[in-house]
Amino acid sequence: MKFFEFIQNLDRRWVFLLILIVVTVPFFMPLSLPIEITPSVKHIYDRVEEMSLQNNPKPILISADFGPEAIPELNPMLMALLRHCMSKKIPVITMTLHPAGPGILERAVAMVADEYNAEKGKDYVSLGFGVGSIIMMLQIGEDIKEGFPNDYYGNDINDLPLMDDVKNYDDMEFVFCMAGSGLYEAWITYAKSQYNATIATGVTGTMATDAYPFLQSGQLLGLIGGLKGAAEYETLIDQKDAAYRGMDSQSASHILIIILVILGNIASFVLKEKKENK
Amino acid sequence: MKQKLPLTICFIMGVVMIIQYFVPALNSLYDTIRFWLLVVSGFVLCLGIYSLVRVHILKIRRKAPSWGYSYVTIAGLVWMSLVGFIWGKEEGTIFMNTFFLIQVPIQSTMFSLLAFFIASAAFRAFRMKNLEAGLLLIAAIIVMIGQVPVGASFIPGIADLKEWILNYPNLAAKRGIVIGVGLGMLSTALKIILGIERSYLSGGGK
Numbered sequence: 001m002k003f004f005e006f007i008q009n010l011d012r013r014w015v016f017l018l019i020l021i022v023v024t025v026p027f028f029m030p031l032s033l034p035i036e037i038t039p040s041v042k043h044i045y046d047r048v049e050e051m052s053l054q055n056n057p058k059p060i061l062i063s064a065d066f067g068p069e070a071i072p073e074l075n076p077m078l079m080a081l082l083r084h085c086m087s088k089k090i091p092v093i094t095m096t097l098h099p100a101g102p103g104i105l106e107r108a109v110a111m112v113a114d115e116y117n118a119e120k121g122k123d124y125v126s127l128g129f130g131v132g133s134i135i136m137m138l139q140i141g142e143d144i145k146e147g148f149p150n151d152y153y154g155n156d157i158n159d160l161p162l163m164d165d166v167k168n169y170d171d172m173e174f175v176f177c178m179a180g181s182g183l184y185e186a187w188i189t190y191a192k193s194q195y196n197a198t199i200a201t202g203v204t205g206t207m208a209t210d211a212y213p214f215l216q217s218g219q220l221l222g223l224i225g226g227l228k229g230a231a232e233y234e235t236l237i238d239q240k241d242a243a244y245r246g247m248d249s250q251s252a253s254h255i256l257i258i259i260l261v262i263l264g265n266i267a268s269f270v271l272k273e274k275k276e277n278k
Numbered sequence: 279m280k281q282k283l284p285l286t287i288c289f290i291m292g293v294v295m296i297i298q299y300f301v302p303a304l305n306s307l308y309d310t311i312r313f314w315l316l317v318v319s320g321f322v323l324c325l326g327i328y329s330l331v332r333v334h335i336l337k338i339r340r341k342a343p344s345w346g347y348s349y350v351t352i353a354g355l356v357w358m359s360l361v362g363f364i365w366g367k368e369e370g371t372i373f374m375n376t377f378f379l380i381q382v383p384i385q386s387t388m389f390s391l392l393a394f395f396i397a398s399a400a401f402r403a404f405r406m407k408n409l410e411a412g413l414l415l416i417a418a419i420i421v422m423i424g425q426v427p428v429g430a431s432f433i434p435g436i437a438d439l440k441e442w443i444l445n446y447p448n449l450a451a452k453r454g455i456v457i458g459v460g461l462g463m464l465s466t467a468l469k470i471i472l473g474i475e476r477s478y479l480s481g482g483g484k
Contacts, residue, residue: 012398019397033427036437068385100385102367103377110369132319138312147316153368205425212444213453228425251428253393258419260401265415268405 001274004267015260022256026248035247040215041232044176044200044222045084051173052088058173059091059125059166061140063187064108067100070180070204075108076243077202077230078178082112084237086123091162093172095127095148097136097183102128102152121151121160128152134186141168141195169197174221178202184211188219202229285473292471330355417443 051057062081066074085092096105109126118124127148130136139147144166145157157163165171175197177187184201191197198221203211205226214220224233227250230243295311298304334348361372368374406412423429424440469475 010401012402015398015401016394019394023393031428033431035427036430038441068382069389071382071386072390100377100381103374104382107369107374107378131323132316135312135315135319139316142309142312146313209444209448210452212449213456216445216449231427247427251426253397254422254426255428257397257400258422260397261404261415261419264401264404265406 001270004270007263007267008271018256018260019253022252023249026252027245030245031248031251033248033251035228035231035235035244037232037236038229040220040223040225041229042222042236044081044224045233045236047174047200047221048081048084048088048090051090057090058171059093059162060085061169061172061175062092062094063097063175063177064094064101064105065097065177065179065181065183066104067098067180068104071104072246073204073227073230074178074180074202075104076227076241076246077224077233078105078108079112079241080230080233080237080239080243081176081202082108083115083239084233086112086116086118087237089123090173092124093127093144093162093166094124095130097130097133099129106152120153121155122162125157125160125162126152127157133183134190137187137190138194141191141197143167169195172197174198174200176200176202180204180207182207182210184220185214188214192219200224281476281479284479285476289471289473292467296471327355417447 048060051060062078064074064078082092084090092109094105094109096102106126106128109124112118113120113124120126127144128151130147132139136147145163148157150157151160169175169191175187175191177184177199179201180203184199184203184207187197187199187201192199199219200221200223201211202224203226205228208223208225208229211220211223211225215223224230227243227246231240231247234240234244291311294304294307298308331352334351336342337345337348358373358376361376365371365373404415404418406415420436421440421443423433424436424438429440430437466475470478
């Protein structure tokens with residue numbers, strides 16, 4: 001009975017300590033369990049693979065609309081998608097609608113471009129921060145060059161070879177919006193509904209369940225949800241990195257929470273019974 | 279006049295934007311307004327900076343609670359603007375190093391703390407007190423196990439069950455919420471255009 005009372009009154013600092021242990025230990029003792037691929041992630045991967053078979057594929061617009069708080073979950077999927085595109089020589093246009101986004105985006109793009117010797121302006125273009133969120137989505141639907149007269153580094157957009165044949169969403173294969181908020185819904189509302197752009201999204205784990213209605217209705221091409229989704233994409237492109245490493249910690253922490261919840265319920269039930277019997 | 283002018287502008291613009299959506303002849307008007315909005319967005323950013331500085335200067339002057347942190351906010355704003363304008367924003371510059379060595383760890387730490395609080399909250403709040411709570415608890419456990427590789431590796435079918443929960447019960451509830459929110463947005467937009475909802479005006483429409 002003392003055990004159940006201990007569980008019932010467990011100080012939250014013990015919970016914090018246990019979480020710290022289960023999150024950190026797997027980094028030193030990896031389990032390397034296989035990752036199950038979900039269809040929503042596979043759709044995006046397949047679309048990029050199909051594009052790689054085309055002679056002159058249209059560019060993909062990647063809008064990394066997240067700040068530092070979402071880096072652990074969203075940066076791995078950004079890196080994985082960039083690696084997939086650049087390894088297949090698929091042109092990429094990057095931008096962000098988050099004021100703190102340009103730094104994160106530029107570092108990721110520079111790192112992957114360096115890995116695949118991608119050329120700035122020809123293989124990829126960094127547009128940087130777009131002011132006005134929804135207004136910018138509408139502007140891209142008309143003429144992206146009016147919204148971004150210069151790239152992130154101040155170069156005239158008309159001087160960049162990749163942008164020669166790009167005017168609006170019609171000239172892009174799809175838009176991949178990454179957000180730690182509900183901003184992907186705005187992409188669906190304004191870019192998809194108004195300009196018929198194809199939208200795929202990568203969101204944090206907590207936001208992923210909200211995106212399911214749009215996935216089922218066909219308004220989203222695909223969905224990469226949280227660190228698990230990023231790990232799936234890393235597995236698909238056979239470049240296991242930060243997300244895959246993080247999955248062991250996530251597995252361990254989920255199991256710990258489940259054990260704690262079950263123990264808490266048993267303790268609550270036993271103590272309630274005891275109280276009623278008295 | 280202070281009230282009537284913004285309400286009139288809002289009404290006219292709202293009605294015009296609805297009409298132009300259905301009348302292709304008014305496309306050029308839409309283009310002009312969209313371009314204006316782009317310019318206005320730039321000024322909104324300036325307004326935001328002005329507002330931030332004003333609020334914190336007032337806080338310092340009044341010695342409001344935690345006023346010392348206002349110095350940090352203003353210093354951060356000035357520092358980032360200066361180093362960005364002087365030395366640029368490319369990789370390896372002071373601007374980028376300040377961003378990656380200060381802002382990123384601070385914000386990431388704040389977000390990481392959620393894991394600890396969610397674990398503690400789940401332990402205390404997830405109690406099977408009745409049938410509904412029990413169903414919620416079981417669904418949560420299935421989704422949590424099915425979401426991670428350890429579940430899919432050791433419990434056959436759990437990943438499919440998780441997908442089913444997300445694709446059917448979750449979807450049904452979410453769709454209901456989305457439709458409700460959509461209708462709410464529509465009615466709020468109409469109320470704003472017609473001048474019934476005035477809380478966006480200074481002073482809560484009083």
